[in-house]
Amino acid sequence: MASRSEVHPIAGAADVVKVRQVARSWALELKLSLVDQTKLVTAASELARNTLDHGHGGTMRVEQVENGLRRGIKLTFEDKGPGIPDIAMALRDGYTTSGGLGLGLSGSRRLVNEFDIKSEVGRGTIVAITRWK
Amino acid sequence: MISFHEVVKKNEGAILSAWIEEMVKGVRRADLMTDTELKQQARELLGLFAKAAESSSEAESEAFLQTREFLREIAKSRMDQGFTPTETARFVLSLKQPIFHALRDALKGNPSDLVNEVWASGNLLDRLALFTVDSAVEFRDQVIGRQQEEMLELSTPVVKLWDGVLALPLIGTLDSARTQVVMESLLSAIVETNSQIAIIDITGVPTVDTLVAQHLIKTITAARLMGADCFLSGIRPAIAQTIVHLGIDLVDVQTKAKLSDAFAMALSRMGKVVVARKPAAGMALGSKAKDN
Numbered sequence: 354m355a356s357r358s359e360v361h362p363i364a365g366a367a368d369v370v371k372v373r374q375v376a377r378s379w380a381l382e383l384k385l386s387l388v389d390q391t392k393l394v395t396a397a398s399e400l401a402r403n404t405l406d407h408g409h410g411g412t413m414r415v416e417q418v419e420n421g422l423r424r425g426i427k428l429t430f431e432d433k434g435p436g437i438p439d440i441a442m443a444l445r446d447g448y449t450t451s452g453g454l455g456l457g458l459s460g461s462r463r464l465v466n467e468f469d470i471k472s473e474v475g476r477g478t479i480v481a482i483t484r485w486k
Numbered sequence: 487m488i489s490f491h492e493v494v495k496k497n498e499g500a501i502l503s504a505w506i507e508e509m510v511k512g513v514r515r516a517d518l519m520t521d522t523e524l525k526q527q528a529r530e531l532l533g534l535f536a537k538a539a540e541s542s543s544e545a546e547s548e549a550f551l552q553t554r555e556f557l558r559e560i561a562k563s564r565m566d567q568g569f570t571p572t573e574t575a576r577f578v579l580s581l582k583q584p585i586f587h588a589l590r591d592a593l594k595g596n597p598s599d600l601v602n603e604v605w606a607s608g609n610l611l612d613r614l615a616l617f618t619v620d621s622a623v624e625f626r627d628q629v630i631g632r633q634q635e636e637m638l639e640l641s642t643p644v645v646k647l648w649d650g651v652l653a654l655p656l657i658g659t660l661d662s663a664r665t666q667v668v669m670e671s672l673l674s675a676i677v678e679t680n681s682q683i684a685i686i687d688i689t690g691v692p693t694v695d696t697l698v699a700q701h702l703i704k705t706i707t708a709a710r711l712m713g714a715d716c717f718l719s720g721i722r723p724a725i726a727q728t729i730v731h732l733g734i735d736l737v738d739v740q741t742k743a744k745l746s747d748a749f750a751m752a753l754s755r756m757g758k759v760v761v762a763r764k765p766a767a768g769m770a771l772g773s774k775a776k777d778n
Protein backbone atom coordinates (compact mmCIF):
# COMPACT_ATOMS: atom_id res chain seq x y z
CA MET A 354 0.00 0.00 0.00
CA ALA A 355 1.34 3.37 -0.93
CA SER A 356 1.24 5.90 1.84
CA ARG A 357 2.30 8.91 -0.18
CA SER A 358 3.63 9.55 -3.66
CA GLU A 359 5.02 12.20 -5.98
CA VAL A 360 5.42 12.46 -9.73
CA HIS A 361 8.41 14.19 -11.34
CA PRO A 362 8.82 15.07 -15.00
CA ILE A 363 11.80 13.80 -16.97
CA ALA A 364 12.17 16.15 -19.89
CA GLY A 365 15.79 17.23 -19.86
CA ALA A 366 19.25 16.47 -18.48
CA ALA A 367 18.58 18.62 -15.41
CA ASP A 368 15.59 16.42 -14.55
CA VAL A 369 17.86 13.38 -14.35
CA VAL A 370 19.84 15.18 -11.67
CA LYS A 371 16.60 16.11 -9.92
CA VAL A 372 15.35 12.52 -10.03
CA ARG A 373 18.56 11.35 -8.37
CA GLN A 374 18.14 13.96 -5.64
CA VAL A 375 14.53 12.93 -5.06
CA ALA A 376 15.46 9.24 -4.90
CA ARG A 377 18.25 10.04 -2.44
CA SER A 378 16.07 12.11 -0.16
CA TRP A 379 13.34 9.45 -0.03
CA ALA A 380 15.97 6.80 0.64
CA LEU A 381 17.42 8.93 3.44
CA GLU A 382 13.99 9.44 4.95
CA LEU A 383 13.40 5.71 5.08
CA LYS A 384 16.89 5.40 6.60
CA LEU A 385 18.18 3.00 3.98
CA SER A 386 21.83 2.09 4.49
CA LEU A 387 24.40 4.09 2.54
CA VAL A 388 24.98 1.17 0.20
CA ASP A 389 21.26 0.71 -0.47
CA GLN A 390 20.82 4.45 -0.99
CA THR A 391 23.60 4.45 -3.53
CA LYS A 392 22.15 1.45 -5.32
CA LEU A 393 18.69 2.97 -5.54
CA VAL A 394 19.98 6.36 -6.68
CA THR A 395 22.18 4.78 -9.31
CA ALA A 396 19.31 2.65 -10.65
CA ALA A 397 17.13 5.76 -10.72
CA SER A 398 19.81 7.58 -12.68
CA GLU A 399 19.96 4.79 -15.27
CA LEU A 400 16.22 4.47 -15.71
CA ALA A 401 15.69 8.23 -15.83
CA ARG A 402 18.27 8.52 -18.57
CA ASN A 403 16.65 5.69 -20.52
CA THR A 404 13.29 7.43 -20.16
CA LEU A 405 14.87 10.60 -21.49
CA ASP A 406 17.16 9.23 -24.20
CA HIS A 407 15.25 6.22 -25.47
CA GLY A 408 11.68 7.05 -24.39
CA HIS A 409 11.85 10.72 -25.47
CA GLY A 410 10.96 11.89 -21.97
CA GLY A 411 8.34 10.90 -19.41
CA THR A 412 7.84 10.83 -15.66
CA MET A 413 9.04 9.18 -12.49
CA ARG A 414 6.63 8.35 -9.68
CA VAL A 415 8.15 7.84 -6.26
CA GLU A 416 6.27 6.23 -3.39
CA GLN A 417 6.80 4.57 -0.07
CA VAL A 418 5.42 1.05 -0.11
CA GLU A 419 4.73 -1.50 2.60
CA ASN A 420 4.57 -5.25 2.55
CA GLY A 421 3.67 -6.60 5.96
CA LEU A 422 6.34 -5.24 8.23
CA ARG A 423 8.68 -4.25 5.47
CA ARG A 424 8.84 -0.82 4.05
CA GLY A 425 10.47 0.22 0.81
CA ILE A 426 10.72 2.77 -1.94
CA LYS A 427 9.16 2.17 -5.30
CA LEU A 428 10.11 4.18 -8.36
CA THR A 429 8.06 3.95 -11.55
CA PHE A 430 9.43 5.33 -14.82
CA GLU A 431 6.96 5.83 -17.58
CA ASP A 432 7.28 7.13 -21.11
CA LYS A 433 5.22 7.17 -24.28
CA GLY A 434 8.21 6.58 -26.52
CA PRO A 435 8.90 3.93 -29.15
CA GLY A 436 8.81 0.98 -26.73
CA ILE A 437 11.20 -1.98 -26.62
CA PRO A 438 10.62 -4.69 -29.28
CA ASP A 439 12.56 -7.41 -27.45
CA ILE A 440 12.71 -6.97 -23.69
CA ALA A 441 14.82 -10.07 -23.09
CA MET A 442 17.41 -8.74 -25.50
CA ALA A 443 17.35 -5.24 -23.97
CA LEU A 444 17.99 -6.83 -20.57
CA ARG A 445 21.14 -8.53 -21.76
CA ASP A 446 24.42 -7.13 -20.44
CA GLY A 447 26.04 -5.05 -23.12
CA TYR A 448 23.02 -4.74 -25.39
CA THR A 449 22.69 -1.16 -26.60
CA THR A 450 21.18 0.60 -29.57
CA SER A 451 22.85 3.89 -28.74
CA GLY A 452 26.55 3.23 -28.25
CA GLY A 453 26.23 3.13 -24.46
CA LEU A 454 27.66 0.41 -22.27
CA GLY A 455 24.33 -1.42 -22.48
CA LEU A 456 24.34 -1.96 -18.73
CA GLY A 457 21.69 0.49 -17.61
CA LEU A 458 18.69 -1.79 -17.73
CA SER A 459 20.38 -5.05 -16.76
CA GLY A 460 22.55 -3.33 -14.14
CA SER A 461 19.70 -1.52 -12.45
CA ARG A 462 17.80 -4.81 -12.21
CA ARG A 463 20.70 -6.13 -10.11
CA LEU A 464 20.70 -3.04 -7.92
CA VAL A 465 17.15 -3.42 -6.63
CA ASN A 466 14.93 -6.05 -5.01
CA GLU A 467 12.06 -5.88 -7.46
CA PHE A 468 12.17 -5.04 -11.11
CA ASP A 469 9.18 -4.98 -13.38
CA ILE A 470 9.18 -3.89 -17.01
CA LYS A 471 6.32 -3.51 -19.47
CA SER A 472 6.76 -2.20 -22.94
CA GLU A 473 4.72 -2.00 -26.07
CA VAL A 474 6.15 -1.00 -29.42
CA GLY A 475 4.82 2.35 -30.50
CA ARG A 476 3.15 2.99 -27.13
CA GLY A 477 5.83 3.31 -24.52
CA THR A 478 7.63 1.71 -21.62
CA ILE A 479 7.03 1.39 -17.88
CA VAL A 480 9.78 0.24 -15.54
CA ALA A 481 9.02 -0.12 -11.82
CA ILE A 482 11.68 -0.87 -9.23
CA THR A 483 11.50 -1.37 -5.47
CA ARG A 484 14.22 -1.38 -2.90
CA TRP A 485 13.17 -2.81 0.48
CA LYS A 486 14.68 -1.71 3.74
CA MET B 487 -11.56 62.48 -36.20
CA ILE B 488 -8.13 63.13 -34.75
CA SER B 489 -6.00 60.08 -34.08
CA PHE B 490 -3.29 59.81 -31.47
CA HIS B 491 -0.38 59.88 -33.88
CA GLU B 492 -1.39 63.34 -35.06
CA VAL B 493 -1.56 64.52 -31.49
CA VAL B 494 1.83 63.05 -30.72
CA LYS B 495 3.36 64.55 -33.85
CA LYS B 496 1.93 68.00 -33.12
CA ASN B 497 2.92 67.99 -29.44
CA GLU B 498 6.18 66.06 -29.69
CA GLY B 499 8.21 68.76 -27.91
CA ALA B 500 5.78 69.15 -25.04
CA ILE B 501 5.32 65.40 -24.60
CA LEU B 502 9.07 64.90 -24.56
CA SER B 503 9.70 67.46 -21.86
CA ALA B 504 6.77 66.23 -19.74
CA TRP B 505 8.00 62.65 -20.14
CA ILE B 506 11.58 63.50 -19.19
CA GLU B 507 10.38 65.52 -16.23
CA GLU B 508 8.29 62.57 -15.09
CA MET B 509 11.20 60.16 -15.43
CA VAL B 510 13.66 62.38 -13.66
CA LYS B 511 11.21 62.41 -10.75
CA GLY B 512 10.34 58.74 -10.76
CA VAL B 513 11.51 55.82 -12.85
CA ARG B 514 15.00 57.04 -13.56
CA ARG B 515 17.87 55.44 -11.72
CA ALA B 516 20.33 58.27 -11.32
CA ASP B 517 22.84 55.81 -9.95
CA LEU B 518 22.87 53.86 -13.21
CA MET B 519 22.43 56.43 -15.93
CA THR B 520 23.16 60.09 -16.68
CA ASP B 521 20.56 62.72 -17.51
CA THR B 522 22.03 63.36 -20.92
CA GLU B 523 21.85 59.70 -21.86
CA LEU B 524 18.28 59.42 -20.64
CA LYS B 525 17.17 62.52 -22.53
CA GLN B 526 18.78 61.34 -25.70
CA GLN B 527 17.16 57.91 -25.50
CA ALA B 528 13.78 59.48 -24.79
CA ARG B 529 14.05 61.90 -27.70
CA GLU B 530 15.08 59.21 -30.13
CA LEU B 531 12.40 56.77 -29.00
CA LEU B 532 9.63 59.33 -29.14
CA GLY B 533 10.76 60.40 -32.62
CA LEU B 534 10.72 56.81 -33.88
CA PHE B 535 7.41 56.14 -32.18
CA ALA B 536 5.73 59.24 -33.64
CA LYS B 537 6.95 58.40 -37.12
CA ALA B 538 5.92 54.75 -37.00
CA ALA B 539 2.50 55.54 -35.53
CA GLU B 540 1.69 57.55 -38.66
CA SER B 541 1.36 54.37 -40.68
CA SER B 542 0.42 51.74 -38.12
CA SER B 543 -0.82 51.15 -34.60
CA GLU B 544 0.47 47.57 -34.42
CA ALA B 545 3.67 47.14 -32.40
CA GLU B 546 4.56 44.04 -34.42
CA SER B 547 4.18 45.74 -37.80
CA GLU B 548 6.89 46.61 -40.32
CA ALA B 549 6.40 50.29 -39.48
CA PHE B 550 7.63 49.71 -35.92
CA LEU B 551 10.69 47.71 -36.97
CA GLN B 552 13.08 50.57 -36.23
CA THR B 553 11.36 51.30 -32.94
CA ARG B 554 11.71 47.66 -31.91
CA GLU B 555 15.35 47.58 -32.90
CA PHE B 556 15.99 50.68 -30.87
CA LEU B 557 14.18 49.15 -27.88
CA ARG B 558 16.32 46.03 -28.19
CA GLU B 559 19.42 48.19 -28.01
CA ILE B 560 18.05 49.99 -25.00
CA ALA B 561 17.14 46.69 -23.33
CA LYS B 562 20.66 45.44 -23.87
CA SER B 563 22.51 48.56 -22.76
CA ARG B 564 20.26 48.93 -19.71
CA MET B 565 20.80 45.35 -18.72
CA ASP B 566 24.55 45.92 -18.92
CA GLN B 567 24.04 49.00 -16.77
CA GLY B 568 22.22 46.96 -14.14
CA PHE B 569 18.57 47.82 -14.74
CA THR B 570 15.97 45.12 -14.15
CA PRO B 571 13.64 44.17 -17.05
CA THR B 572 10.77 45.81 -15.13
CA GLU B 573 12.64 49.09 -14.87
CA THR B 574 13.31 49.06 -18.58
CA ALA B 575 9.65 48.34 -19.31
CA ARG B 576 8.65 51.20 -17.05
CA PHE B 577 10.74 53.53 -19.20
CA VAL B 578 8.40 52.77 -22.12
CA LEU B 579 5.23 52.72 -20.03
CA SER B 580 5.97 56.09 -18.47
CA LEU B 581 5.40 57.60 -21.91
CA LYS B 582 1.69 56.90 -21.46
CA GLN B 583 0.98 59.72 -19.06
CA PRO B 584 2.25 62.64 -21.19
CA ILE B 585 0.60 61.18 -24.30
CA PHE B 586 -2.71 60.71 -22.45
CA HIS B 587 -2.51 64.29 -21.18
CA ALA B 588 -1.92 65.59 -24.70
CA LEU B 589 -4.84 63.51 -25.97
CA ARG B 590 -7.08 64.82 -23.23
CA ASP B 591 -6.30 68.39 -24.23
CA ALA B 592 -6.70 67.76 -27.95
CA LEU B 593 -9.91 65.74 -27.72
CA LYS B 594 -11.64 67.70 -25.02
CA GLY B 595 -15.09 67.85 -26.63
CA ASN B 596 -15.09 64.29 -27.85
CA PRO B 597 -15.06 61.66 -25.09
CA SER B 598 -15.67 58.68 -27.33
CA ASP B 599 -12.71 59.52 -29.59
CA LEU B 600 -10.64 60.20 -26.50
CA VAL B 601 -11.38 56.72 -25.13
CA ASN B 602 -10.53 55.12 -28.48
CA GLU B 603 -7.26 56.92 -28.87
CA VAL B 604 -6.20 56.39 -25.27
CA TRP B 605 -6.93 52.73 -25.69
CA ALA B 606 -5.06 52.45 -29.03
CA SER B 607 -1.97 54.31 -27.88
CA GLY B 608 -2.00 52.60 -24.49
CA ASN B 609 -2.24 49.20 -26.08
CA LEU B 610 0.63 50.01 -28.43
CA LEU B 611 2.87 51.16 -25.58
CA ASP B 612 2.00 48.07 -23.55
CA ARG B 613 3.14 45.86 -26.40
CA LEU B 614 6.34 47.80 -26.89
CA ALA B 615 7.01 47.53 -23.16
CA LEU B 616 6.47 43.78 -23.28
CA PHE B 617 8.83 43.63 -26.19
CA THR B 618 11.57 45.27 -24.11
CA VAL B 619 10.95 42.75 -21.33
CA ASP B 620 11.27 39.87 -23.80
CA SER B 621 14.48 41.35 -25.17
CA ALA B 622 15.90 41.91 -21.71
CA VAL B 623 15.07 38.34 -20.69
CA GLU B 624 16.61 37.02 -23.88
CA PHE B 625 19.83 38.94 -23.22
CA ARG B 626 19.86 37.73 -19.66
CA ASP B 627 19.50 34.13 -20.82
CA GLN B 628 22.44 34.65 -23.13
CA VAL B 629 24.51 35.95 -20.24
CA ILE B 630 23.53 33.00 -18.06
CA GLY B 631 24.41 30.56 -20.84
CA ARG B 632 27.78 32.19 -21.22
CA GLN B 633 28.42 32.10 -17.49
CA GLN B 634 27.49 28.43 -17.37
CA GLU B 635 30.05 27.71 -20.02
CA GLU B 636 32.61 29.72 -18.13
CA MET B 637 31.83 27.69 -15.02
CA LEU B 638 32.38 24.52 -16.98
CA GLU B 639 35.81 25.81 -17.85
CA LEU B 640 36.52 26.85 -14.30
CA SER B 641 35.54 23.57 -12.76
CA THR B 642 38.19 21.56 -14.54
CA PRO B 643 41.04 21.72 -12.12
CA VAL B 644 43.83 19.64 -13.53
CA VAL B 645 46.67 19.91 -11.03
CA LYS B 646 50.24 18.90 -11.40
CA LEU B 647 51.27 16.89 -8.34
CA TRP B 648 54.77 16.12 -9.46
CA ASP B 649 56.83 16.28 -12.57
CA GLY B 650 55.01 13.82 -14.83
CA VAL B 651 52.07 13.26 -12.46
CA LEU B 652 48.72 15.00 -12.95
CA ALA B 653 45.62 14.81 -10.78
CA LEU B 654 42.03 15.55 -11.67
CA PRO B 655 39.91 15.82 -8.54
CA LEU B 656 36.32 15.61 -9.75
CA ILE B 657 33.64 17.25 -7.65
CA GLY B 658 29.90 17.28 -8.10
CA THR B 659 27.46 15.89 -10.58
CA LEU B 660 29.01 14.65 -13.76
CA ASP B 661 26.46 15.41 -16.41
CA SER B 662 27.41 14.76 -19.98
CA ALA B 663 28.44 18.27 -20.97
CA ARG B 664 30.65 18.85 -17.97
CA THR B 665 32.23 15.40 -18.05
CA GLN B 666 33.18 15.88 -21.67
CA VAL B 667 34.90 19.19 -20.92
CA VAL B 668 36.69 17.83 -17.86
CA MET B 669 37.97 14.76 -19.63
CA GLU B 670 39.17 16.71 -22.63
CA SER B 671 41.04 19.14 -20.44
CA LEU B 672 42.78 16.24 -18.72
CA LEU B 673 43.87 14.77 -22.03
CA SER B 674 45.24 18.07 -23.28
CA ALA B 675 47.01 18.67 -19.96
CA ILE B 676 48.68 15.27 -20.34
CA VAL B 677 50.08 16.36 -23.70
CA GLU B 678 51.06 19.85 -22.56
CA THR B 679 52.89 18.70 -19.44
CA ASN B 680 54.18 15.54 -21.03
CA SER B 681 52.95 13.53 -18.06
CA GLN B 682 53.21 9.76 -17.74
CA ILE B 683 50.59 9.36 -15.01
CA ALA B 684 47.21 10.92 -14.43
CA ILE B 685 45.11 10.33 -11.32
CA ILE B 686 41.36 10.79 -11.60
CA ASP B 687 39.90 11.23 -8.16
CA ILE B 688 36.15 10.68 -7.81
CA THR B 689 35.84 11.24 -4.05
CA GLY B 690 33.53 14.19 -4.70
CA VAL B 691 31.28 12.46 -7.23
CA PRO B 692 27.98 11.40 -5.65
CA THR B 693 26.83 8.89 -8.29
CA VAL B 694 28.77 6.71 -10.68
CA ASP B 695 26.37 5.29 -13.24
CA THR B 696 27.00 3.75 -16.65
CA LEU B 697 27.32 7.14 -18.34
CA VAL B 698 29.95 8.39 -15.91
CA ALA B 699 31.72 5.04 -16.10
CA GLN B 700 31.73 5.18 -19.87
CA HIS B 701 33.29 8.64 -19.83
CA LEU B 702 35.92 7.45 -17.36
CA ILE B 703 36.74 4.36 -19.39
CA LYS B 704 36.98 6.35 -22.62
CA THR B 705 39.30 8.89 -21.02
CA ILE B 706 41.50 6.22 -19.50
CA THR B 707 41.72 4.44 -22.85
CA ALA B 708 42.54 7.66 -24.68
CA ALA B 709 45.22 8.53 -22.11
CA ARG B 710 46.73 5.12 -22.57
CA LEU B 711 46.92 5.65 -26.33
CA MET B 712 48.84 8.82 -25.63
CA GLY B 713 51.31 6.87 -23.54
CA ALA B 714 50.04 7.88 -20.10
CA ASP B 715 48.64 5.68 -17.35
CA CYS B 716 45.48 6.66 -15.51
CA PHE B 717 44.77 5.71 -11.91
CA LEU B 718 41.33 6.00 -10.45
CA SER B 719 41.07 6.99 -6.79
CA GLY B 720 38.40 7.94 -4.28
CA ILE B 721 36.04 5.05 -4.95
CA ARG B 722 33.99 4.82 -1.78
CA PRO B 723 32.76 1.41 -0.60
CA ALA B 724 29.11 2.04 -1.51
CA ILE B 725 30.09 3.16 -4.98
CA ALA B 726 32.43 0.20 -5.42
CA GLN B 727 29.58 -2.21 -4.67
CA THR B 728 27.24 -0.38 -7.00
CA ILE B 729 29.77 -0.47 -9.83
CA VAL B 730 30.14 -4.20 -9.39
CA HIS B 731 26.36 -4.78 -9.46
CA LEU B 732 25.93 -2.59 -12.48
CA GLY B 733 28.41 -4.88 -14.21
CA ILE B 734 30.94 -2.21 -15.10
CA ASP B 735 34.30 -3.74 -15.81
CA LEU B 736 37.15 -1.80 -14.23
CA VAL B 737 39.64 -4.67 -13.93
CA ASP B 738 41.97 -3.04 -16.43
CA VAL B 739 41.97 0.18 -14.43
CA GLN B 740 44.41 0.78 -11.59
CA THR B 741 42.32 1.85 -8.63
CA LYS B 742 43.14 3.07 -5.14
CA ALA B 743 40.87 4.03 -2.29
CA LYS B 744 42.53 7.37 -1.68
CA LEU B 745 44.18 10.01 -3.78
CA SER B 746 47.24 9.85 -1.51
CA ASP B 747 47.58 6.12 -2.16
CA ALA B 748 47.33 6.68 -5.88
CA PHE B 749 49.98 9.40 -5.64
CA ALA B 750 52.28 7.10 -3.70
CA MET B 751 51.75 4.43 -6.37
CA ALA B 752 52.53 6.99 -9.08
CA LEU B 753 55.76 8.01 -7.37
CA SER B 754 56.92 4.46 -6.94
CA ARG B 755 56.01 3.71 -10.55
CA MET B 756 58.35 6.54 -11.49
CA GLY B 757 61.10 5.16 -9.33
CA LYS B 758 60.75 7.77 -6.60
CA VAL B 759 60.78 6.88 -2.95
CA VAL B 760 59.42 9.02 -0.16
CA VAL B 761 61.52 8.96 2.96
CA ALA B 762 61.07 10.79 6.22
CA ARG B 763 63.86 13.19 7.01
CA LYS B 764 63.90 12.00 10.60
CA PRO B 765 62.46 8.65 11.57
CA ALA B 766 60.19 10.41 14.10
CA ALA B 767 58.61 12.86 11.65
CA GLY B 768 55.27 11.43 10.54
CA MET B 769 54.63 13.66 7.57
CA ALA B 770 55.48 11.60 4.56
CA LEU B 771 53.00 12.69 1.96
CA GLY B 772 51.73 16.18 1.36
CA SER B 773 48.53 15.19 -0.32
CA LYS B 774 45.36 14.41 1.55
CA ALA B 775 42.15 12.98 0.22
CA LYS B 776 39.01 14.67 1.34
CA ASP B 777 36.33 12.24 2.33
CA ASN B 778 32.69 13.22 2.28
Ligand SMILES: Nc1ncnc2c1ncn2[C@@H]1O[C@H](COP(=O)(O)OP(=O)(O)OP(=O)(O)O)[C@@H](O)[C@H]1O
Pocket residue numbers: 399403404407408432434435436437443444448449450451452453454455456457458459478696697
Ligand atom coordinates in the same frame (compact mmCIF):
# COMPACT_ATOMS: atom_id res chain seq x y z
N1 LIG C 1 12.46 3.57 -22.03
C1 LIG C 1 12.93 2.96 -23.14
N2 LIG C 1 12.30 3.13 -24.32
C2 LIG C 1 12.77 2.51 -25.45
N3 LIG C 1 13.87 1.75 -25.48
C3 LIG C 1 14.56 1.56 -24.33
C4 LIG C 1 14.12 2.14 -23.11
N4 LIG C 1 14.98 1.76 -22.14
C5 LIG C 1 15.91 0.99 -22.73
N5 LIG C 1 15.67 0.85 -24.05
C6 LIG C 1 16.44 0.04 -25.02
O1 LIG C 1 17.18 -0.91 -24.31
C7 LIG C 1 18.57 -0.79 -24.62
C8 LIG C 1 19.39 -1.15 -23.41
O2 LIG C 1 19.21 -0.19 -22.39
P1 LIG C 1 20.40 0.05 -21.36
O3 LIG C 1 20.01 1.13 -20.42
O4 LIG C 1 20.77 -1.26 -20.77
O5 LIG C 1 21.62 0.52 -22.28
P2 LIG C 1 21.90 1.95 -22.93
O6 LIG C 1 20.92 2.94 -22.40
O7 LIG C 1 21.93 1.78 -24.41
O8 LIG C 1 23.36 2.28 -22.41
P3 LIG C 1 23.78 2.61 -20.90
O9 LIG C 1 24.64 1.47 -20.46
O10 LIG C 1 24.52 3.87 -20.93
O11 LIG C 1 22.53 2.71 -20.09
C9 LIG C 1 18.74 0.64 -25.08
O12 LIG C 1 19.85 0.79 -25.93
C10 LIG C 1 17.41 0.86 -25.81
O13 LIG C 1 17.45 0.36 -27.11
Ligand SMILES: [Mg+2]
Pocket residue numbers: 399402403453456457458
Ligand atom coordinates in the same frame (compact mmCIF):
# COMPACT_ATOMS: atom_id res chain seq x y z
MG1 LIG D 1 20.64 3.25 -20.39
